[in-house]
Amino acid sequence: MTDDDGSEDGAVATADEPRVYRTTHDFDGRRALSTTVIEAIEEVGDVDGPSSRVLADVIDPDCLDGLFRPVRHRTDRDDGVVQFPLDAHRITVYATGEIELRRIDD
Numbered sequence: 001m002t003d004d005d006g007s008e009d010g011a012v013a014t015a016d017e018p019r020v021y022r023t024t025h026d027f028d029g030r031r032a033l034s035t036t037v038i039e040a041i042e043e044v045g046d047v048d049g050p051s052s053r054v055l056a057d058v059i060d061p062d063c064l065d066g067l068f069r070p071v072r073h074r075t076d077r078d079d080g081v082v083q084f085p086l087d088a089h090r091i092t093v094y095a096t097g098e099i100e101l102r103r104i105d106d
Contacts, residue, residue, distance in 0.1 A: 019103035027070060027097055034061035037091065037099055044089065044101050059084050068095045 021044050025036040034055065041051040055061060059082075067082060080095040085104070092100045 021101040023099050025093075025097040025099060027068070032061070032065045033068065033093070033097075034064045037064065037093065040099055040101055041086065041091075054086060058086050064093070068093070068097075 021040060023036065023040050023043075025031075025033050027033075038051045038055055038061075041055060052061070064082070068080060078095050081092060083090060083092045085091075086101075088104055089101045090104050092102070094100075
């Protein structure tokens with residue numbers, strides 16, 4: 001997957017962090033944050049069901065979109081993080097636009 005700015009994303013695996021997928025959302029782009037998360041879920045490819053429905057089962061995509069959206073009186077929100085489980089992953093979304101899908105082993 002490639003973001004609007006041309007940077008490449010992908011799986012990262014080290015001894016300390018096995019099976020981690022990272023990408024970055026561009027808040028200046030046209031896509032919603034939830035769309036970037038859905039694309040990351042599709043890239044990982046091991047969830048049960050359509051990615052948009054699976055995401056909506058665990059978190060409201062509209063709320064996720066609004067959580068870190070720039071506000072009128074302040075240009076951006078650069079603090080904060082939200083985490084939620086999704087099938088065998090823990091998804092972490094940072095206010096900076098960084099998104100991480102980490103495989104959780106039982």
